[in-house]
Amino acid sequence: MALLEVENLQTHFRTPDGGVNRAVDGLSFSVEAGETVAIVGESGCGKSVTSMSILRLIPEPPGQLAGAIRFQGKDLLKLSEREMRAIRGNDISMIFQEPMTSLNPVLSIGQQIGEALRLHQGLSKQEAEAKAVEMLTLVGIPAPAKRVREYPHQLSGGMRQRVMIAIALACNPKLLIADEPTTALDVTIQAQILDLMRDLKHRVGAAIVLITHDLGVVAEVAERVIVMYAGRKVEEAKVAELFRSPKHPYTQGLLGAVPKLGSSLDNETERLAEIPGLVPSLKEKIQGCVFASRCPKMTELCREVPPALEEKAPHHVAACHYAEREAIAA
């Protein structure tokens, strides 16, 4: 049994004008224990809404969740709020993008790390602080015994993100959801945090769901990748396989649109591949393929029939009518 199984998740939002925004529309995926799965896509593709849905952080209404999210066999969508609270920060925890706004400015670092420990593991104040110092040491913050009494404003951006990781890992979660954990950071600090996450993954053994738009980060950290577009999964594969032979035209477009470091050494500047047009509105039900309006291979079939997710190569699925035919022809 997989650690986390998301089945046909639909997260819809009612809009003030009476319409429905289909932010996530029929998403299924699973995460094995100890595995790192990346969800990539552009703004508005539903990747963050997916992570919020797993932790049931979507306010209902206006949100509406359907489908199933099974964590260790238990459907999270059927739990009461009280039961859910026992899971958040304990079995499943989350790192957010913006370390400035996701820490409480009026509580010390130690109090914020200790909160989860006191709630979930019933530690006393002293025990929680001792454990907080231990966690700060784990995430590589110098002088942890001093830092534990400091406040978020006294720390730099990279340090704050380390504190966020310490909070998330305090209760030894089985699943860690990292929503754009390094997007707000500078490259040298991003390198530090990515190294830290890789290192901690081996030591703590938690499964990670990494939400990001940065294909470079995906290539460095993830084992398996899910590509989302307009609320749906369009492709899923092992990381090496996806970068070597992307099957879906959207994935191919994404990979072509990113310049690679070192390009000036190989060749003279060539143009970046553009994906023409815009992401479709999620307010109308899309009849056929979600990518049809921007796809270079679009035909009548794509406009009318939504392509099913099919295995195009071993453990490599894509939702495209034409990906397979090409593979056979080639």
Added chain:
Amino acid sequence: MSTSMTSHSARHGTPPLLEVNDLKKHFPIRGGFFGNTTGYVYAVDGVSFHINKGETLSLVGESGCGKSTVGKALLRLFAPTSGQVVLDGRRIDDLSQGQLRPIRRRVGVVFQDPFSSLNPRMRVKDLLAEPIRNYGLAKNGAELDERLAKLMDLVRLPRDAVSRWPHEFSGGQRQRICIARALAGEPDLIICDEAVSALDVSVKAQIVNLLQDLQRQLGLAMLFISHDLAIVEHMTHRVAVMYLGKIVEVAPRRSLFGAPKHPYTEALLSAVPVPEPGAARKRIVLTGDVPSPINPPTGCRFHTRCPYAFDRCKTDVPELQQTQPGQWAACHLHDLPEARNPLSRSLPAAA
């Protein structure tokens, strides 16, 4: 440094379009009961570079290194503390706002966030007409309409989009409007301050291609301020790397990305995640954070994080010195014998 870098026009036949000599911008910190100045933020502390006509110079570095401050000081969005800015042979840093006005049209600017840099209460045509009227580039309504249509064609938006409001456009389209506005005064130089950083991958590629096409079409010079090194490598001619208010390395694109001559450049390049799983690369992870520009380290400002630092780095400030033709680096390592210099390797031959 300034003597060697200022003599650019003497060394080359054609003078550069823009020359910046020893630019400094120190922001006072006010504190205490009477609001006295208690210190300074040394945001930009002696920066010199030049941009030739039709050339792209990229200014890269991490947050707080002063790269945006350089751009804003060039635009005179605030007055520089000291230093010279020479545009096309004429000093512009000491002009009054009135004298500066006709010169402003020669320098356009595109900012990072297309959502906050367009006035939501102005139609696209008013946004674009403002600079055209300001600089007296259209005598009557017909001429104005003609210019508007030309601008929309340049940035590849439909001509009828001029009568719409900014909120009707997506992020990428808004950035096109910002570019059109920057082009309205027919500038020689465009300053792009993180102009593509807030955009999604597929839209970013569209805007990068547009900027490159415009540069070729109009012969524009560009100062491209960015932290995204892969984009910079893709579209620049030369690169200047900044750290804590100083330029630590300037070089043509291939030299900088192929054989960096400053330890900070080397570390910065190695830290960029590359979209190739399993790529074998040596990564230099810098420890610690960027020190505060209020109280920068003595000697070389990078010595607190530099993996190669030795005693001299703590006391002597390194000057920019030429290590290869066109490649300048401020590092004491280049005074050492070659065998002891970890950055002595030369550029690999072109493939």
